[in-house]
Amino acid sequence: MKVTAKAYAKINLMLDILSTLPNGYHDLFMIMQSVGIYDRVTVSKTDSEDIEITCNKEGVPTDESNIVHKVATKFFADTGVKNTGISVHIEKNIPQAAGLAGGSADGAATLVALNELFGTRLSLKEMAQTGGKIGADIPFCIMGGTMAAQYTGTVLSFLPDLEAENIVIVKPKQDVSTGEAYAAFDKAERVRHLDTRGMLIAAATRDKKGIFDRVDNVFEQFIDVPDRVVIKSIMRKHGCECCCMSGSGPSVFGIFEKREDAEKCLAELKKSFDEVYLCSSVDKGCETE
Numbered sequence: 001m002k003v004t005a006k007a008y009a010k011i012n013l014m015l016d017i018l019s020t021l022p023n024g025y026h027d028l029f030m031i032m033q034s035v036g037i038y039d040r041v042t043v044s045k046t047d048s049e050d051i052e053i054t055c056n057k058e059g060v061p062t063d064e065s066n067i068v069h070k071v072a073t074k075f076f077a078d079t080g081v082k083n084t085g086i087s088v089h090i091e092k093n094i095p096q097a098a099g100l101a102g103g104s105a106d107g108a109a110t111l112v113a114l115n116e117l118f119g120t121r122l123s124l125k126e127m128a129q130t131g132g133k134i135g136a137d138i139p140f141c142i143m144g145g146t147m148a149a150q151y152t153g154t155v156l157s158f159l160p161d162l163e164a165e166n167i168v169i170v171k172p173k174q175d176v177s178t179g180e181a182y183a184a185f186d187k188a189e190r191v192r193h194l195d196t197r198g199m200l201i202a203a204a205t206r207d208k209k210g211i212f213d214r215v216d217n218v219f220e221q222f223i224d225v226p227d228r229v230v231i232k233s234i235m236r237k238h239g240c241e242c243c244c245m246s247g248s249g250p251s252v253f254g255i256f257e258k259r260e261d262a263e264k265c266l267a268e269l270k271k272s273f274d275e276v277y278l279c280s281s282v283d284k285g286c287e288t289e
């Protein structure tokens with residue numbers, strides 16, 4: 001018996017850090033959007049009483065450090081279901097360490113698949129609560145679509161789906177450590193905060209122009225990704241409605257009204273970058289096949 005779930009990547013239409021909390025975590029305001037780049041996570045029952053992980057891509061850990069392992073362990077602990085043995089295969093398509101929540105999406109898909117495989121009938125909210133104990137982006141990756149995510153990212157509010165058909169995403173080669181990105185925020189003397197209230201109202205009232213005018217990421221003020229300047233100028237040249245870095249980077253996305261413009265932009269970016277994608281928004285975080 002096996003269940004396969006698609007695990008969709010996310011972009012941040014807005015990411016602001018409101019403050020550093022006494023426990024060292026950060027109080028965030030984010031508008032999250034699921035997009036149509038996805039991993040496929042297949043969970044099968046075995047009789048090993050273990051959690052085995054395989055992945056088609058090198059560089060993804062397959063031991064206890066994989067988010068999938070941590071989520072599965074938490075699923076068995078929270079539900080009281082005995083782990084008679086599972087194997088999880090990750091077909092990786094989401095670029096790694098990219099600011100696109102690839103690991104969190106796999107964790108979310110694992111929960112959804114386990115819920116079906118073991119017939120536990122957990123609600124989305126219950127799965128989000130279990131996932132949130134492992135990673136702050138996992139609850140969003142379970143719910144998906146367009147949402148506001150606050151506090152560490154685990155406090156979610158539903159928003160109308162954005163419905164953007166032409167999203168170009170580029171993952172430059174540069175590595176960005178999320179820990180270092182937050183440390184750079186903590187050290188910064190001045191922060192230009194974003195129009196979070198205006199963004200929330202624009203998103204809640206389906207004001208697409210209002211959303212695109214406010215798309216921004218506070219990390220762009222602290223994290224230097226030289227390719228970002230080049231990517232954004234190419235996206236603007238092709239008439240994007242907005243462009244911005246996602247998460248703590250380094251990926252940059254641009255949203256286009258016309259498919260034709262997005263395709264031209266994609267073709268030009270492919271001359272300089274290996275990891276370039278054209279996708280649409282999706283209204284869910286995971287789905288079983």
Ligand code: ATP
Binds near residue numbers: 066
């Ligand atoms: P976020 O946007 O949530 O910060 P990210 O897209 O920047 O995430 P991920 O692709 O989720 O980054 O991976 C970050 C690190 O987590 C990787 O370098 C890898 O070592 C580790 N990792 C653990 N589990 C996974 C997984 N299932 N897929 C990818 N990376 C994983």
